Ligand SMILES: Nc1ncnc2c1ncn2[C@@H]1O[C@H](COP(=O)(O)OP(=O)(O)O)[C@@H](O)[C@H]1O
């Protein structure tokens with residue numbers, strides 16, 4: 001049965017002379033020539049299908065637009081026609097994760113997530129700094145001023161107390177001393193949480209001030225060696241600053257109270273991984289196993305251990321005492337130096353903008 005010509009047919013064969021086929025070929029259309037052979041192509045089998053099969057084929061989704069012109073030779077001559085193109089396979093199709101748009105989408109999503117995370121972290125850090133500033137201000141303004149008032153009142157009461165009432169006098173002295181110690185401890189806390197004093201330079205300044213104050217009134221000579229200007233810009237963790245300051249204060253207190261020395265050398269230095277602190281006096285020294293068990297030395301060790309560091313005491317009777325502390329730094333010195341340089345350049349740029 002010959003194929004019926006219809007607008008919606010998937011295959012349309014028309015007889016054409018070889019000349020027409022050649023003209024079509026020369027016009028640049030995408031034709032292909034099939035050598036004669038036993039293989040039955042879909043279009044050649046169309047004619048042999050039953051009416052029902054042909055209707056089913058016509059109902060299929062293949063449209064005229066997806067047909068391809070073909071020319072082939074049969075027993076009776078050359079035949080040109082339109083055949084349904086095989087289902088097109090999308091270029092580049094493959095597993096989802098190998099498609100360019102999917103990879104691009106992943107990269108964009110990754111970049112956006114990283115940006116959002118960094119922004120969240122920056123916001124958190126800003127909020128935390130605000131909270132720290134507020135706590136410091138409240139401690140200083142409220143509790144600090146109350147403690148100062150207690151100390152002053154105690155002093156006034158002690159002066160007014162009747163002579164001979166030693167017990168009351170001793171109690172008032174104790175209250176005044178505890179108040180002053182609390183003020184000093186609170187002052188250290190306020191200093192440690194202050195986000196404006198995070199650099200090593202702030203720690204060095206506070207340590208130097210404390211040591212000078214303690215030794216000046218006892219006539220002890222102090223030599224203080226600190227890292228150079230670039231290293232002083234290193235930002236330190238709040239805990240590290242506080243613990244190092246408290247270890248140092250205890251070492252200074254012990255030297256002033258027990259060493260009977262004339263000279264004290266303080267050395268603070270950095271290497272690639274650690275902060276090193278050394279407080280050495282030329283005093284009487286002591287035998288560690290014979291020393292009365294106080295809280296100061298164990299507390300220094302505990303504080304150093306809290307920062308994953310260590311605190312050692314080198315001493316011998318008559319040979320002075322040296323307290324040696326080593327604390328690991330979280331931030332690498334290379335990064336710190338780079339940051340310090342950037343900050344110096346920023347500062348320079350800021351200052352030069354305001355110059356006339
Ligand atoms: N620099 C020092 N020079 C001489 N003796 C010291 C020194 N540091 C500590 N000691 C001795 O070690 C003891 C323990 O010190 P510590 O644990 O700080 O307790 P405390 O200071 O309350 O006595 C001191 O009582 C003292 O005998």
Ligand SMILES: [Mg+2]
Pocket residue numbers: 250253254294295296297
């Ligand atoms: Mg002590």
